[in-house]
Amino acid sequence: VPAALSTTSYALLGLLVFDAETSRHGLTGYELKRRADRTLRFYWVSPAMSQIYTELARLGGLGLVESRPDAASDGPPDGDTAPAWPDEGSPAGTTDAPRGRRYRITQTGRAALLDWLHDSQAEFPVLKHPVALRLLMGQLLDPRAVVDLLNGYLDRLARQRADLETVRRRLGDNPDVRHPAMVADWGLAYYDSEAEIVRGLMDRVKADTRDPPD
Amino acid sequence: VPAALSTTSYALLGLLVFDAETSRHGLTGYELKRRADRTLRFYWVSPAMSQIYTELARLGGLGLVESRPDAASDGPPDGDTAPAWPDEGSPAGTTDAPRGRRYRITQTGRAALLDWLHDSQAEFPVLKHPVALRLLMGQLLDPRAVVDLLNGYLDRLARQRADLETVRRRLGDNPDVRHPAMVADWGLAYYDSEAEIVRGLMDRVKADTRDPPD
DNA sequence: TGTAGCATGTAAGCCGTTACATGATTGA
DNA sequence: TCAATCATGTAACGGCTTACATGCTACA
Numbered sequence: 173v174p175a176a177l178s179t180t181s182y183a184l185l186g187l188l189v190f191d192a193e194t195s196r197h198g199l200t201g202y203e204l205k206r207r208a209d210r211t212l213r214f215y216w217v218s219p220a221m222s223q224i225y226t227e228l229a230r231l232g233g234l235g236l237v238e239s240r241p242d243a244a245s246d247g248p249p250d251g252d253t254a255p256a257w258p259d260e261g262s263p264a265g266t267t268d269a270p271r272g273r274r275y276r277i278t279q280t281g282r283a284a285l286l287d288w289l290h291d292s293q294a295e296f297p298v299l300k301h302p303v304a305l306r307l308l309m310g311q312l313l314d315p316r317a318v319v320d321l322l323n324g325y326l327d328r329l330a331r332q333r334a335d336l337e338t339v340r341r342r343l344g345d346n347p348d349v350r351h352p353a354m355v356a357d358w359g360l361a362y363y364d365s366e367a368e369i370v371r372g373l374m375d376r377v378k379a380d381t382r383d384p385p386d
Numbered sequence: 387v388p389a390a391l392s393t394t395s396y397a398l399l400g401l402l403v404f405d406a407e408t409s410r411h412g413l414t415g416y417e418l419k420r421r422a423d424r425t426l427r428f429y430w431v432s433p434a435m436s437q438i439y440t441e442l443a444r445l446g447g448l449g450l451v452e453s454r455p456d457a458a459s460d461g462p463p464d465g466d467t468a469p470a471w472p473d474e475g476s477p478a479g480t481t482d483a484p485r486g487r488r489y490r491i492t493q494t495g496r497a498a499l500l501d502w503l504h505d506s507q508a509e510f511p512v513l514k515h516p517v518a519l520r521l522l523m524g525q526l527l528d529p530r531a532v533v534d535l536l537n538g539y540l541d542r543l544a545r546q547r548a549d550l551e552t553v554r555r556r557l558g559d560n561p562d563v564r565h566p567a568m569v570a571d572w573g574l575a576y577y578d579s580e581a582e583i584v585r586g587l588m589d590r591v592k593a594d595t596r597d598p599p600d
Numbered sequence: 601t602g603t604a605g606c607a608t609g610t611a612a613g614c615c616g617t618t619a620c621a622t623g624a625t626t627g628a
Numbered sequence: 629t630c631a632a633t634c635a636t637g638t639a640a641c642g643g644c645t646t647a648c649a650t651g652c653t654a655c656a
Contacts, residue, residue, distance in 0.1 A: 178643070179516060186523045202607055215518035220645055225609060242607095272607050289527055294516040294535060296542050301511040302393060304429035304572060306503055309400045310565035313503055321508060328510050350594065351524035354587055358518060361586075365579035372575075373568055380564065392615065416635055434617055439637060456635095485624070486635050 177231075177284070183216050184208070184227055185285045188237060188277040193348075198276035200242060201225050211352065214336055214359050228275055236281030242272045307373070315381040322374045326367060333363040391445075391498070397430050398422070398441055399499045402451060402491040407562075410471065412490035414456060415439050425566065428550055428573050442489055450495030453487045521587070529595040536588045540581060547577040 187207050191199050199207070201224050208218040219227065231237040277285075303325045310318045340356040343349045401421050405413050413421070415438050422432040433441065445451040454471060471490070491499070517539045524532045554570040557563045 215515045297515040301429045302508040361583045369575045
């Protein structure tokens, strides 16, 4: 029954849940950031490092995540024997100089995430589209500048799509990541549609240039 | 050569430019808000009233907009005779109780907007998509809940599309608003594509439910 | 030896929201 | 006369970014 969290908090909890299902050590803030860069950024945002740490501190305060000093950074790749979750106060003498902290979602955190997934009406997406915004004022520009604007966008779009494609390939058809794969496909289809629309708009601009020179 | 402005500032300047080309009185903060609600919100955001006023004050301070007290609120619809831009210090005695302020873009403002349109590389759009974010964690949910989520989104999408369609209709094929019309068409195509993608995803979720029950 | 990556944090500040306060005008 | 709309603003605060500060490890 925690106080209201931001959507970004839940997004991070989501990343931690995924990790919990595939490993036992938890994630450092740094790793969390990289995961956010890999997937979250396409559908939400990838928070700044500094925000990740503040967020982690907040979630920790609420008991939604727990953290331990990271002593076990790459010991031998033992299957089972190593302590997966070392205790806070490590036995006296072992000054292992822990290099960081590893965070795991707690049961409470899991419950909070589930609550959010269930009873919160998902808000309508917010799109901040600088290209569309500029096109809106296209009559202030030379048609060539408008075409350049749209071409620039197509380039970025292609690069973004390629990045997402890489992510998608890594997911493969593993049923464990069926939903992430669906969302990646969504993103790819979105980029494709966007590119097609923009190409259409470019044609329109070019046609307007030939026919009625304003 | 003004200090850096936020994109939202330029968006408001854009609305003021449009107004300047079709009227001579300028806009009140309130009217600006309504225009933002009509178009800006689909591709950017519609700022809160309070922000519009603060933004207007800032732009005024930079000399990018000018404002006058609003005395001429709907006099007779005279074509030409009425003073379109009353002086600040109105003649002594006329205590017309100006109900507000009307803002117009200045030449400097226009130049700043043009500069921005020309030499700023348009950033890549930012999409904050709560539905995609939730779908990402779909394995934590009952497939039925996932379908509900997507259905809810389809509903909202249809409503949003209808709103934008209304806007689009008003623009018609008037060449003066060719670019706003293009952007509206872009939005409509985007909503259509989004709906199609989501329907596809729903089918996938349903198929997954029938075949491998996880 | 130095650069890149790993790792964590604090401080300042911007952008934007909600809540609050105020008051005039219009029309049912 | 009451509600809705027009109209303008201030205050508090949340979320997030950039800039800054620190230090370790791996490797070329």
